[in-house]
Amino acid sequence: MSSYSDADNQCQPGNTICDVTVYQQEVIIVPVLLLASFLVTLLIVLLMRYCPGKGNRRRPTITLARPHSTSRSSRHSARQNLQGIEAPPELNPLEHEELPMTTPTQRDAPATLSAVLEPPKERQHGSFNLVTPLPLSFSVKPDDSVTLYRARMDNRDVILRTLKETADDSERQSFLGFASFLSELGPHPFLPGLMGVVSLRIPLITVMEELEHRDLLGFLWRCRQDTGVESPCNITEKRIFTMGGQVASALEYLHGQSCIHGNVGARSVLVGRDLTAKLWGFGPAYRRKTQAGTPGELQNIEMRKWQAPEVLARRPVSQNSDVYSIIKSCGQFAPHERPALAEVIQKLQSGEKSANNRTVLRVPEPLGIEKYLREAGYGEAYNYVVL
Numbered sequence: 001m002s003s004y005s006d007a008d009n010q011c012q013p014g015n016t017i018c019d020v021t022v023y024q025q026e027v028i029i030v031p032v033l034l035l036a037s038f039l040v041t042l043l044i045v046l047l048m049r050y051c052p053g054k055g056n057r058r059r060p061t062i063t064l065a066r067p068h069s070t071s072r073s074s075r076h077s078a079r080q081n082l083q084g085i086e087a088p089p090e091l092n093p094l095e096h097e098e099l100p101m102t103t104p105t106q107r108d109a110p111a112t113l114s115a116v117l118e119p120p121k122e123r124q125h126g127s128f129n130l131v132t133p134l135p136l137s138f139s140v141k142p143d144d145s146v147t148l149y150r151a152r153m154d155n156r157d158v159i160l161r162t163l164k165e166t167a168d169d170s171e172r173q174s175f176l177g178f179a180s181f182l183s184e185l186g187p188h189p190f191l192p193g194l195m196g197v198v199s200l201r202i203p204l205i206t207v208m209e210e211l212e213h214r215d216l217l218g219f220l221w222r223c224r225q226d227t228g229v230e231s232p233c234n235i236t237e238k239r240i241f242t243m244g245g246q247v248a249s250a251l252e253y254l255h256g257q258s259c260i261h262g263n264v265g266a267r268s269v270l271v272g273r274d275l276t277a278k279l280w281g282f283g284p285a286y287r288r289k290t291q292a293g294t295p296g297e298l299q300n301i302e303m304r305k306w307q308a309p310e311v312l313a314r315r316p317v318s319q320n321s322d323v324y325s326i327i328k329s330c331g332q333f334a335p336h337e338r339p340a341l342a343e344v345i346q347k348l349q350s351g352e353k354s355a356n357n358r359t360v361l362r363v364p365e366p367l368g369i370e371k372y373l374r375e376a377g378y379g380e381a382y383n384y385v386v387l
Contacts, residue, residue: 128153145171157210158195165203179206181286190250192278213271234360241352243277248345250279255319262317
């Protein structure tokens with residue numbers, strides 16, 4: 001009884017705090033436990049909500065397999081932010097393709113780079129409408145593995161390079177690898193635009209912008225036959241200089257990307273509705289990149305008319321090889337001069353300023369088109385068909 005009385009007398013009458021701490025400890029313990037439970041639950045919810053998001057942002061965006069590919073973070077060239085075609089196009093490139101990039105992290109990279117790092121969107125084959133076969137020019141030999149179609153996508157005219165459904169793994173890898181190669185070159189006003197790639201479903205498709213007049217060689221031959229006053233074929237001396245400058249600008253950009261075209265010629269230049277010239281014919285450049293060590297095979301594929309002597313001799317190609325081709329095509333320099341590309345561009349710009357922009361160029365003599373095509377090295381590779 002005495003001990004009980006001592007416990008009852010631990011607190012002075014009227015001392016509420018003492019009464020709570022001694023006789024009503026549950027008033028303190030229960031709220032503390034409830035608060036602790038709430039904080040632990042809140043912490044778990046926050047971790048579940050935000051940690052997975054961080055993990056996803058760290059995942060690589062590249063899904064397109066490319067032969068002889070290297071770490072994208074080691075590349076310093078600009079990459080194209082492609083908009084796929086639901087699968088695609090390239091090239092994410094298209095989810096496959098793409099893109100790219102450079103060594104800076106997203107935190108340190110400039111705002112313009114962050115957009116480049118976003119992969120192109122994959123869409124469904126149903127993204128295309130008004131699909132029709134694309135007729136080949138002249139005696140162009142069709143490619144057995146690729147079929148060309150003209151279509152509309154997102155209110156734009158596009159060309160669909162469609163790989164045959166029976167293609168084997170090697171052909172599929174090459175097809176997607178070429179799309180990836182194009183996407184790495186990045187956008188340029190005088191290179192055909194890569195609109196996307198269908199890479200997740202069969203058939204595989206690379207979507208390119210359509211250039212209405214197609215290859216320059218065929219376009220110029222058609223112009224010789226056209227006498228209409230309102231014809232888009234009313235080519236003047238000034239327009240020829242302008243086109244030459246556009247091709248030279250594209251070459252300058254490619255050289256800045258450490259890419260040697262090695263196949264410059266009228267057959268590898270595409271012409272748009274507004275007569276803008278865009279450089280195409282990247283098959284040889286892609287094959288040199290992926291098939292180094294088989295120069296003999298490459299020589300059998302490429303055309304020789306405009307190639308530099310060192311290329312014909314099977315020695316290594318260089319940027320000067322491209323310069324040789326363009327100056328031989330333009331006729332503004334003697335081939336042995338081999339000036340710097342910057343000098344070629346300056347000469348073309350100077351010629352454009354003083355060139356005649358009124359007199360339409362006409363050549364009245366009869367056409368020997370088949371003979372000329374053979375002499376000009378016009379082959380099967382330059383209407384979007386072959387790489």
